[in-house]
Amino acid sequence: MNILPEPAPSAQQTRQRLAHPSWCIRTDCAENGEHVSRWHSVNPDRPQLVEIDLRLSRGIVRPAPTWIELAARVGSDRHVYELSRAQTAALKHVLGALLAEIRA
Numbered sequence: 001m002n003i004l005p006e007p008a009p010s011a012q013q014t015r016q017r018l019a020h021p022s023w024c025i026r027t028d029c030a031e032n033g034e035h036v037s038r039w040h041s042v043n044p045d046r047p048q049l050v051e052i053d054l055r056l057s058r059g060i061v062r063p064a065p066t067w068i069e070l071a072a073r074v075g076s077d078r079h080v081y082e083l084s085r086a087q088t089a090a091l092k093h094v095l096g097a098l099l100a101e102i103r104a
């Protein structure tokens with residue numbers, strides 16, 4: 001008996017089988033190996049020295065954690081940092097506390 005190996009799935013087959021999270025923008029997830037949301041700008045109405053954008057990201061291989069990507073741009077320099085959920089929760093808490101101190 002001759003058993004042939006299963007052919008590797010094509011990129012299109014992989015794309016069709018992916019279960020995207022509700023927040024995924026569904027753009028090239030299979031090719032990039034991750035689901036991502038749209039970027040959320042946290043830049044108020046006037047120009048900032050540091051422009052910050054945030055989005056969600058999760059690897060396509062399960063189980064995969066979801067993390068927050070923080071992009072910081074100064075002039076033409078842009079760096080993207082990956083923050084865990086725990087870091088994001090701690091950041092939210094610290095920023096809230098610092099804002100409360102400013103208002104006091």
Ligand SMILES: [Zn+2]
Nearest residue numbers: 020024029035
């Ligand atoms: Zn996706």
